Amino acid sequence: MKSMKAEITYNNKTYNINLAKPLDISLSLRGDDKNPIAWYLQSPKIFPVKDGDFIGKVSAGSSTNFNTIEFNPHAHGTHTECVGHITREFHSINDSLKKFFFTAKLISVEPENRGVDKVITEEQIRKELQKNDVEALIIRTHPNYIDKRTRKYSNTNWPYLEENAAKYIRECGIEHLLIDLPSVDKEKDEGKLLAHKAFWDFPKNTRFEATITELVYVPNKIEDGNYILNLQIASFENDAAPSKPVLFKLDAETSSA
Template structure:
């Protein structure tokens, strides 16, 4: 099945049969991604009276209760409700079936080397995602501005992402203040990253990148634009997802909470040179 979409007066062909999964698998009984020292996500058979929710133990069905913390247990999407006093539910966000997106691949640098800065707690040796790397990747991607609504960041180098990793206490890379401002300048409404947070693991409790992205004012709350934005963290960007334009399906449970486990999927978009 092929789709054709029109953006900024140009037509693009989308191969809907070649999806690129960005979600990491969450195996409740095996290896799983973790962060912030929150321990493992767990599942157990429901039991009550004569009922046991495990066919292997004689039950008629499998029925499990799960315990997970979206922010530390795998791929998840969050909204401004993550950092605001107002409970803005993530389940009301990103309702579009497909969102124009661009994949950017960046190498981490030390904060001192990057020439950028951090508004929170930091060290010159911290590994960061900086403006110069993002700019260079966007230039290589060669996408129309319409594709910058969703920006997918894949990292490499020291402090970068690794599938099914436990990041707790590892001080993984994070976004500099200038990099975050640059993303907003591009019109980013949905930010996806393969690290556990856009902020430093220990940021002193200030979450500067989150607050800047959601445009959260301590007195008046988030901006209208900030209320509509999402951040998806702990994704896994496959090698097949080269720099360039895509359509993003961003699906997650309709939880009336600040965050939800999610399953983002990319579909490559190519300029259409023929009329279907």
């Protein structure tokens, strides 16, 4: 594969990134029971359109494959959401996310036991993240088994982000938070959504351009550290949309004037 180098300047240093070597941390959407699922829904569906004698499938005699897809962005794969996820007023992710390249840091955290819960704490985040360090934070939870790609999360009481941890992340200047869980909040929290609200600083000083991306998957071969993040979404006029976050490794650091 040919090298496709680009220069990025960050903190008065210039780095090369190789655009030909992307590190995809998204989950693909499948139309079967191997798809990850959360929020008590069934598997997404991908099926050919039928209209009279027409079946939108080449193997069934059509000239094209012509599928309908039924899914929920929050429940069926990697998705990026804006504050419109928790507001009475409508806010679209398509209007909130207008830039797509960010400095980013990947950290790995093993949630701590707290009664029957597993929690990502402020102390854990403080050990890994400093103020004004980067624009985006990716949290990989341990253990990081490959079955995250197909896991059925409903009624599992997955790990979640402590409210103070989300607040600290916001105070560090993080605009885009990514995590490999169905939600930054507890599965059943009586609608409190404490981490969502703390990260978006809702409702007092709402950060309308900040985003949360959930259900990413970061393979173990990708090392913790700093990257460039390309965060792309499908152009949905909705609070959330399917997304494809991709990381690029920073190489060849040199001083910059």
